[in-house]
Amino acid sequence: MENIILPNIPDLHKIDVYELHGGYKALRKALEMKPEEVTDEVKKSNLRGRGGACFPTGLKWTFMPKQTMKPKYLCVNGDESEPGTFKDRQIFEFNPHLLIEGTLIACYAMGIHTAYIYIRGEYGKWVKMMEKALADAYAKRYVGTQILGTGFSTEIVIHKGAGAYICGEESALMNSLEGERGYPRVKPPFPAQVGVWGCPTTINNVETISNVPHIINNGWEWYSKIGAPKHPGPILVGVSGHVNKPGVYEMPTGVPLLDIINKYAGGVIDGKSIKAVIPGGSSTPILRGDQLDGVCMDADSMKAAGSAVGTAGVIVMDEDTDLIQVLTRIAKFYYHESCGQCTPCREGTGWLWKIMKKFERSEARKEDIDLLLDIANNVEGNTICALGDAAAWPIQAMLRRFRDEFEKRVKPEIVRVETGAVA
Amino acid sequence: MLSQEKLQKIDELKKKYPTTKALVLPVLWMMQEELGHISTEAMKYVASLLSVPYSHIFGVVTFYTMYQSKPIGKHHVEVCTNISCLLRGSGKIVNHLEKRLGMKMGETSKDMKWTLSEVECMGSCGTAPMFCIGEEYHENLTTEKVDKILDGLK
Numbered sequence: 001m002e003n004i005i006l007p008n009i010p011d012l013h014k015i016d017v018y019e020l021h022g023g024y025k026a027l028r029k030a031l032e033m034k035p036e037e038v039t040d041e042v043k044k045s046n047l048r049g050r051g052g053a054c055f056p057t058g059l060k061w062t063f064m065p066k067q068t069m070k071p072k073y074l075c076v077n078g079d080e081s082e083p084g085t086f087k088d089r090q091i092f093e094f095n096p097h098l099l100i101e102g103t104l105i106a107c108y109a110m111g112i113h114t115a116y117i118y119i120r121g122e123y124g125k126w127v128k129m130m131e132k133a134l135a136d137a138y139a140k141r142y143v144g145t146q147i148l149g150t151g152f153s154t155e156i157v158i159h160k161g162a163g164a165y166i167c168g169e170e171s172a173l174m175n176s177l178e179g180e181r182g183y184p185r186v187k188p189p190f191p192a193q194v195g196v197w198g199c200p201t202t203i204n205n206v207e208t209i210s211n212v213p214h215i216i217n218n219g220w221e222w223y224s225k226i227g228a229p230k231h232p233g234p235i236l237v238g239v240s241g242h243v244n245k246p247g248v249y250e251m252p253t254g255v256p257l258l259d260i261i262n263k264y265a266g267g268v269i270d271g272k273s274i275k276a277v278i279p280g281g282s283s284t285p286i287l288r289g290d291q292l293d294g295v296c297m298d299a300d301s302m303k304a305a306g307s308a309v310g311t312a313g314v315i316v317m318d319e320d321t322d323l324i325q326v327l328t329r330i331a332k333f334y335y336h337e338s339c340g341q342c343t344p345c346r347e348g349t350g351w352l353w354k355i356m357k358k359f360e361r362s363e364a365r366k367e368d369i370d371l372l373l374d375i376a377n378n379v380e381g382n383t384i385c386a387l388g389d390a391a392a393w394p395i396q397a398m399l400r401r402f403r404d405e406f407e408k409r410v411k412p413e414i415v416r417v418e419t420g421a422v423a
Numbered sequence: 424m425l426s427q428e429k430l431q432k433i434d435e436l437k438k439k440y441p442t443t444k445a446l447v448l449p450v451l452w453m454m455q456e457e458l459g460h461i462s463t464e465a466m467k468y469v470a471s472l473l474s475v476p477y478s479h480i481f482g483v484v485t486f487y488t489m490y491q492s493k494p495i496g497k498h499h500v501e502v503c504t505n506i507s508c509l510l511r512g513s514g515k516i517v518n519h520l521e522k523r524l525g526m527k528m529g530e531t532s533k534d535m536k537w538t539l540s541e542v543e544c545m546g547s548c549g550t551a552p553m554f555c556i557g558e559e560y561h562e563n564l565t566t567e568k569v570d571k572i573l574d575g576l577k
Contacts, residue, residue, distance in 0.1 A: 071441070083544035120451075121489045122545050124558035157439045162448055163489030165543065179447030179475070181486040197441050240507035240548035247549040281545075282506060297505045313548065315507055333543055339486075346515055 003250040004214050005098065005207065005234050006090055013129065015136040018097040024142055026213035030105045031150050033216075038109035042212060045220035046217035046232050050087075051077055051168075052281070052310045053206030054231060054299045057212075060202060060394075063192035070199040074107055074115040075135030075177065078206045079161055079168035081120055082281035083333060087236035088206040090248050092119070092126040095210065096133035100156065104143065105216055107154040110202060114155050117206075118173055130158050136227040165337035169385045170203040172339065182384035183341050207236055227252030228298035231309070237297060239265040241316040242272070253298040259318055260297060272318040276402070280310020282330050283390035285397030289319075293315045306397070324406050328396050335389035344355040345388035348379035352395060356369065359409040369406050373399050429453050443455045443473050447483055451490055460491040488542075496531045496538035498576050501555045504523070504541050507548035516552050517541070519566045523573065 004236055010019045018024070030038050065071060076099070080088040091099055103115050132286030134156055137143045145153040159177055161167050167176045171185035174196040195201020206394050211233055215223045224232050235253045240246045251264065255413025257279060261267065268274055274289035279297070285307040289297065295305040302309045317326065335349040355372055358364040372395055380392035399406065424540045425433075432453070436446055450473060455466045460574055461469075463486050470477040484490045500520065520529055524537050531538040547553040550562030554569075 080546050081544060084507055084548050085544075086546040086548050089546050090508070120546070121487070122542075125560070153437065160448065162451070162487035164487050176448065178442065179444040179473075179483070182483055195454060238549060240551060241510045246507075246551070278506075315510070315548070316566060317510060321510065326506055327508065329504070329506055333505060422435060 001234070001252060003234070004188070005210050005236060005246070006094055006250050013094060013133060014141060014151050015097060015133070018095075022217070023422055024095055024101055025103050027104050027142065028148060029066055030108055030216050031148060031152060031414065035109050035111060038105060038216065041220050042109070042215055043220075045215045045223040046230070046277065047208065047211050047215060047223065048205035048231050048233075048299065049205055050211075050235065050311070052082070052283070052308075054309055057208055059206065060192075060204070061110055063104070063190065063329075064112075064200050064202055065192070066111070068200055071114065072112045073196050073199055073201045074103065074110065074112045075166060075173060075196060075201060075203045076103055076115060076117040076206055076209055077168070077170065077173060077203055078117055078119040079125075079165075080125075080206070080311075081165040081168050082283065082311045082313060083330070084238065084240055084278060084281045084315045085311040086238050086240075087248050087312070087313045089123060089126055090236065091206055091210050092123065092130050096130050097137065098203050098210045098213060099130075099206055100134060100137050100143065102152055102212035103156055104147065105212050106202070106209055112202075114157070116157050116159050116177055116196075118159045118161060118167070118177060120167075121160055124160070127158060127160050134158060140268045146289040162252060162300055164335075164339075166339045166385070168385060172385065173203060174201060177364060181339070183339055184387075186384055202314055228254030228296065228300070230300055231298040233242040234308075235297060236310055237264070237312045237314060239316065242269050242312075242318040242321070243267065244269055251297070254296045254301070254347060257292050257295045257314070260314060263268050265314075265316070267318065270318075272320065274316060274325060275319045275321050277396075278309050278313075278315040278317075281313040282315075282333065283386075283393060284308045284310040285393050286323075286401060288401050291401075323398065324356070324409055326392060328360045330394050331356045331391070334387065336389060338391070342388065344379045344382040345391065348388070349391045350374050351375050352379075352391065359406060362407070362409045363411050364409055366410050368410075369399065369403070372406075424465060425453060425457060425472075429457065442562045444475055445552070446473055447475065447480065448487075450498070451480075451484060455490060460494050462492070492533065494531075497536050498556050499540065501540045501542040502528070503543070503545045503547065503551070503553055503555075505544040505556050508551040508553060511551040512528075512550040515566065516554065516569060519569055520554075525569070 025158040039061045047057045048054040164182045166172045167182040169184050172182040191201040226232050231253050238248045249264040277287050328419040331353040338345045338349045340346045376392040376395040379388045456463050466480045470480045528541045552564045553562045
């Protein structure tokens with residue numbers, strides 16, 4: 001199928017080019033529908049979130065209260081920081097109006113009059129690109145008061161983060177938007193009841209929102225037939241690591257992982273064999289190179305294989321990769337990014353990294369293998385947000401699938417000779 | 424401490440958020456743009472400007488990695504060493520930078536020209552290894568390319 005999220009159209013980031021290719025048609029169409037009909041269309045399309053959790057988007061929208069005296073908010077999550085993920089950046093750069101159009105339709109469907117697009121601080125250049133696109137959309141009356149001459153009004157604000165992985169977690173994002181430190185909140189209450197500034201809020205990923213205009217233009221039936229039936233639609237897959245052609249590839253969901261690596265990304269460098277693949281960003285459990293057959297890029301297939309779609313950031317590691325070094329780096333990342341609010345995560349991530357460094361130096365004790373697992377198991381599920389889980393999963397999966405790698409890095413026992421001296 | 428133009432921008436921003444506290448991040452960005460880093464005085468200034476306690480501003484500045492509470496070099500070289508970059512040779516880039524600039528990661532040169540930092544994933548995994556100087560991403564790095572980029576910086 002042809003690319004629809006990142007089509008190969010030069011200068012599509014410019015508003016007149018976007019309009020020339022059918023841009024903002026979906027918004028016109030949506031504004032002629034009832035808001036409930038728009039939500040229903042998205043619900044029936046089976047669109048599932050592209051930010052990592054694969055939650056059904058339409059269903060999420062129905063959680064927003066219809067009768068409320070409070071203002072409602074939409075937060076578009078562009079805090080893309082999961083190692084191995086670089087897809088939303090392509091949307092900001094090459095198709096910003098698709099994101100703006102999707103944001104407007106989502107606002108209309110949920111009766112929202114203010115949307116915040118939260119973009120990570122490191123993407124300063126892309127923040128500017130989005131601001132330019134938004135200014136153009138304002139100038140053409142697609143955004144603002146009485147959009148396209150209807151009674152519907154919505155403001156869109158671009159909000160720049162300042163460097164914190166945790167702000168990609170939806171409740172931390174809301175705190176950050178409020179001007180706080182990015183501390184995740186306890187759920188319940190869920191954002192649809194008590195969100196940003198205590199008001200009903202929906203948080204959707206950038207790529208998720210960018211699917212919405214196509215669903216409105218072509219109908220839910222068309223959309224639901226793309227890719228894997230239970231997790232349909234186009235998906236942006238970022239391939240990195242030891243491949244010949246790393247990059248972001250748009251494809252229908254359900255493409256075999258081996259095809260993604262070999263057909264889309266040009267295969268492994270120097271024709272080496274694959275030792276391991278992280279299929280959906282650093283938090284998703286690692287897969288062995290010899291267990292990739294039949295594993296596809298959709299929620300069910302990944303779950304069956306013992307991993308997850310996550311953000312579809314595929315990291316490929318060839319036969320010569322030092323997996324202990326890779327895991328040590330992952331452990332360091334979670335230690336650095338733990339917000340420090342929950343003790344198991346704050347202390348556990350640092351402890352995991354410390355032990356991993358011992359393995360990296362081949363100075364670990366045999367008992368450290370069980371200790372790693374014990375710590376990971378005690379972090380998982382015992383924290384306010386999923387960062388603790390995300391720190392535990394790579395360790396658990398690596399121990400399950402590559403235990404031999406750890407055993408090889410245990411320091412040989414010192415042989416004591418029974419003469420009193422140490423040999 | 425902020426220019427008239429920026430103060431005007433703050434007034435416009437106030438209309439876009441239901442609380443003034445929401446302006447903490449945007450205003451801190453402005454401070455850093457104007458002054459290069461956010462000193463204690465700058466934090467106190469933001470606190471009074473937005474009517475939030477200084478302790479809150481201090482908490483925010485120290486929480487987010489991109490806010491600099493100390494002066495940094497004219498060119499801030501931020502090298503990603505996370506997995507995708509690690510697999511594509513970021514270690515070599517780090518060694519080369521440290522050798523060439525005669526300093527370690529996390530240090531600032533005495534002449535305040537350079538600051539070297541190791542950073543987490545910058546979303547440049549398909550074009551690894553990479554570093555960023557200011558807002559500019561430099562991708563698909565090789566040691567030769569690094570030399571060329573650094574040579575071009577005054």
